[in-house]
Amino acid sequence: MVDDYDAMLTAVLILVSPVIFALPVSFAWRWWVGIEPEHEHYREKVRRVLDAGMPLARYRGELDAEARKVHISSDRQGRIESDLLHRLRLQHFLLFPSLILWPLVGIFAAIISIPMMPLLKLVEWILIKKKALSGVAVIIQKYTRWEIIGIPRLDDGSKQFGKALASIHRMPTTVFLGLFAYLIVSYSPMSSFNVLLLSALVYIILVSAISVIRAATESTLTFADPTNRRIIPMESYVDEKLGPWVGVGLIFLLSRQLMYGSKIRTGELLIDPVPFSISVLVVLYTATIIGITVEILFFRSRGEEVRMTFQKQMVDVFQPDVYLFNRNLGTLRLVPLMPLSLWLETDENYDDLLKDT
Numbered sequence: 001m002v003d004d005y006d007a008m009l010t011a012v013l014i015l016v017s018p019v020i021f022a023l024p025v026s027f028a029w030r031w032w033v034g035i036e037p038e039h040e041h042y043r044e045k046v047r048r049v050l051d052a053g054m055p056l057a058r059y060r061g062e063l064d065a066e067a068r069k070v071h072i073s074s075d076r077q078g079r080i081e082s083d084l085l086h087r088l089r090l091q092h093f094l095l096f097p098s099l100i101l102w103p104l105v106g107i108f109a110a111i112i113s114i115p116m117m118p119l120l121k122l123v124e125w126i127l128i129k130k131k132a133l134s135g136v137a138v139i140i141q142k143y144t145r146w147e148i149i150g151i152p153r154l155d156d157g158s159k160q161f162g163k164a165l166a167s168i169h170r171m172p173t174t175v176f177l178g179l180f181a182y183l184i185v186s187y188s189p190m191s192s193f194n195v196l197l198l199s200a201l202v203y204i205i206l207v208s209a210i211s212v213i214r215a216a217t218e219s220t221l222t223f224a225d226p227t228n229r230r231i232i233p234m235e236s237y238v239d240e241k242l243g244p245w246v247g248v249g250l251i252f253l254l255s256r257q258l259m260y261g262s263k264i265r266t267g268e269l270l271i272d273p274v275p276f277s278i279s280v281l282v283v284l285y286t287a288t289i290i291g292i293t294v295e296i297l298f299f300r301s302r303g304e305e306v307r308m309t310f311q312k313q314m315v316d317v318f319q320p321d322v323y324l325f326n327r328n329l330g331t332l333r334l335v336p337l338m339p340l341s342l343w344l345e346t347d348e349n350y351d352d353l354l355k356d357t
Contacts, residue, residue, distance in 0.1 A: 002142060004197050006055075006270065007273050007274055008258065008273055010221070010273075010274050011119075011273035011276065012258065012276050012277075013278040014274065014277040014278060014281065015254065015258075015277050015280060015281075017281075018094045018097060018281070019090070019094065019160050020251055020301070021093075021094075021096070021097055022090055022093035022094050023095065025093045025096050026088075026090065026093045026248075026352075027269065029088060029093070032079070033079045033080060033083045034076055034079060034080055038070040038071065038072060039072065039080060039268070039277040040075065041070055042063075042066060042070060042072050042080055043080050043083075043084065045063060045066050045331055046063060046080060046081055046084055047062070047084060050084060050085070050154055051327065051329050052326050052327050052328065053154070053325050053326035053332075054154070054324075055135060055152045055153065055154050055155070055156040055325055056081065056154065056155065056156065056158050057156045063077070063306060064077070069114040076147055078158070081155075081158045081198075082092075082158065082165035083165070083168075085154060085155045085158060085164050085165075085166075085226060086155075086165045086168070086169035088165070088169065089166065091162055091172040091176075092168060092169065092171070092172060094172075095172065095175055095284075095285075095288045095291075096353075097285060098284075098285035098288035098289055098337055108282070108286045109290045109293065110289055111200075111288035112200045112203070112204060112286070113290055113293045113294075113297075115204060116204040116207070116208060116290070116294075117204070117294075117297060117298075118306075119204055119208045120211065120212065120294075120302075121214050122207045122208075122300055123208040123209055123211075124212050124302065126132060127209070127212050127213065127216070128212065128216060128247055128306055128309050128313075133213060133216055133310060134213075134310065134317060137317075138317060139305070140223075141223075141318070144223070144225070145225040145226050145227075146223045147223070147226070148221065148222070148223060148224070148314060148318045148320045149222050149224050149320050149321060149322070149323055149348065150219075150220035150221060150222060150257065150321065150322035150323065150340045150343060151222045151233070151322070151324070151325050152230065152322065152337075152348075153220060153221055153243065156328065156348070157341075158188075167292075167295040167299065170214060171288070171291045171292075171295070173210070173239060173242060173243060173246060174207055174210060174211070174287070174294065175284065175287040175288050175289075175291050175292045176246050176250060177198075177203065177207060177210065177246060178203045178207070178283060178284075178286070178287030178290065179250060179280065179283055179284050179287060180246050180249055180250055180253070181199050181202040181203045181206060182195075182196075182199040182203075182279075182280070182283045183249075183250070183253035183254065183280075184202075184253070185198045185199040185202060186257065186276075199283070203287065203290075206300075207290065207291075207294060210238070210307065211234045211294050211298055211299070212244075213238055214238065215298070215299055215302065215306040216306050216307060216309075216310035217233075217234035217235045217237070217238065217305050217307075217310070218235045218303070218307055218311070219234070219235070219309075220311075220313060220322060220340070220343070220348070221234040221311060221320075222234060223237060225259055229266070231325065253282070257276065258273055258276075258277075269351075280355065307346065311340065311344060314340070315339075315340050315341045315344070319339065319340075319341070320340045321336055321337070321338070321339050321340065322336075322337045322338050322339070322340050322343045323335060323336055323337060324337055
């Protein structure tokens with residue numbers, strides 16, 4: 001009984017160790033972004049632009065001039081702007097140890113990533129080329145009776161560093177899907193090796209679908225819900241639907257696996273809670289390396305084309321308009337800018353029209 005208690009305590013400590021590590025990393029990140037008075041001054045200037053609902057591109061010149069006035073480098077500007085646009089939270093810092101452990105988990109990530117690349121192309125062909133994703137958008141629109149419009153993204157015109165942070169910002173859902181798949185599959189009555197193999201297969205299918213959907217919806221496209229007075233960016237819709245299920249599911253599955261693991265798991269390697277906890281961290285950090293691989297090999301090479309293609313499909317189906325959603329002196333306004341078709345033809349450049357609003 002004492003041995004079981006000690007094993008359970010050790011397993012719990014192993015699982016919470018990333019949280020303990022994440023706390024000082026989060027403080028270090030805050031310092032690296034900037035905590036000096038001049039940094040806070042520039043942060044407030046950027047926040048005012050974002051609070052007004054204006055893309056940073058509209059005030060790029062003024063923000064750069066303000067940065068020069070308080071002697072802030074372009075690199076520091078990028079960090080501050082990115083921190084406001086894509087704020088990193090505890091779940092992001094949980095993944096940072098993978099950067100240290102990648103020589104150990106990199107081989108597992110490579111084995112999984114190699115078959116994932118052709119699967120990504122297949123999923124892209126189905127969802128984008130064959131217009132399956134636009135068909136899903138039509139179903140959502142008919143079921144909810146929402147309107148589909150375009151609202152310029154606030155990070156338009158942000159410094160280059162923002163793209164790297166945007167990649168980090170969307171990784172937790174991708175990574176936790178891998179852990180979620182592993183915990184579900186570990187219920188199966190099979191050997192430890194087969195559990196890992198099946199988990200990898202389920203994961204590459206899930207991450208391929210989610211990656212293509214995210215790349216397609218990371219645009220101006222927005223659901224407008226007049227009945228409930230809501231505006232939901234398409235890129236947020238997936239996380240809103242998927243995030244809570246994955247988060248609550250992970251807590252439930254981890255708790256249940258620790259409490260009843262020997263009765264649930266059949267793999268000889270994973271029956272004991274300590275090896276199982278270690279395996280959870282290995283899966284977590286392996287999925288992180290896979291997430292980085294997807295960001296580099298898919299989002300940076302195919303993301304732009306997928307996004308533009310999907311927007312053109314939405315034009316063909318809905319003919320949406322692009323609006324500027326801003327706030328001025330406490331008044332919220334939806335200002336019509338142009339049809340989305342024209343927006344795409346002008347390479348998403350609205351500077352001239354913004355000068356008149």
